[in-house]
Amino acid sequence: MIKRVTGTQDFLDITLLNFIIEQTKKYLKLHHFSEIIVPILEPTELFKRSLGVETDVVKKEMYLISGDENICLRPEATASTARAFVENGIQTTPWKVFTWGPMFRHERPQKGRYRQFHQVSIEVIGTNAIAQDAEVIALLDGLFSKMLAFDSYALLINFLGCHEDREAFKVELRKFLETHINEICDQCKVRKDTNIMRVFDCKNEKDKELYATQAPKIIQHLCSVCSTEWQELQELLELLSISFHVQPTLVRGLDYYQKTVFEFVSGNLGAQNAFCGGGRYHQLVKIVGAREDQPSVGAAIGVERLLLMLEAIKDRLPLPQPPAIQAIIPVEPAQKPIAMLVAQELIKHGIAAQTMIESDSLKSMMRQANRIGAQHAIIIGPEELAKKEARVKNMTTGEEQSLKQTELVQFLMK
Ligand SMILES: [Zn+2]
């Protein structure tokens, strides 16, 4: 047997997935976001430049195309969206767009984490207003609480300041790490010299405790402009009745974030507890090739994680019901053509129908009709064929009646 690739999955019932995507699209369009589609194949260079060569994603998790390492399967869609903005010469800003689809990362698969996974990626390109960050966060909060009826999650936010703030902060942080060099793990010792902010992503409990309680906090090292913006962001969220927790160690894994960063987390997801993350990014548009930078804000929602969370509350969700199905049963092979014509006629009028053509015995066809959950069995034998009629059996009540074939549509539409 040929098995599927590790870390991928087959979706055999996509009712819940479609519900998530449809609700998300509807809500984003209400906020005047347009849907775009960007390629799954992108130049590897795009992610090297945007995410940074030191990130785990670029160093270890990229799927490079065999025979052409300059092309890869996208690991995320923000850089692609920025590329699309530049390459298509978009002039009107803010450019409010979203896209959704599969992303690829060669990670160790675990609960809620796949190598081929799906994300909804939301971007506002070309906005300096911190109020826009508050609006994106409020939009996501509304999507999760109202559109997806999800009530057990928390919003974590932090403010990383501008480039200058971070450079000054890194000096402070390095001093701190050097005085605690014997307490931190080996990986953090390396991070200290290569990608110092990443120490906050350390999974080691002892390190996490040390950073949470004693490390300097970037929100205490903001310049006056950033400090005002940080205040404004918190005030706006309070005004919009969004509850949040400030998490000073939240830095997010990617290089391009500035100022606002946030994560929505759920206790129901185990170690991989974030199901949505995002923030403000500057320089990305310039990095991918524009002459001028466009400050931006965006977020990505992990669809598989949402699926895990919503599976538990599925019964409360207004999931669409599949349409009632009618089973058309030709009693003998000679009635198959008319049965198929009747089915066609019903389908033409928007009534779901299936002709039972796999068997020659009435009994087994009735069993099949039952198995597919048919609302009615529409039986056509030699007598019905001659009289242009059909016997209609209600599969729930067992009631039977004869109808003209021309009356079927009207009867079933009732
Ligand atoms: Zn600043």
Ligand SMILES: [Zn+2]
């Ligand atoms: Zn560590």
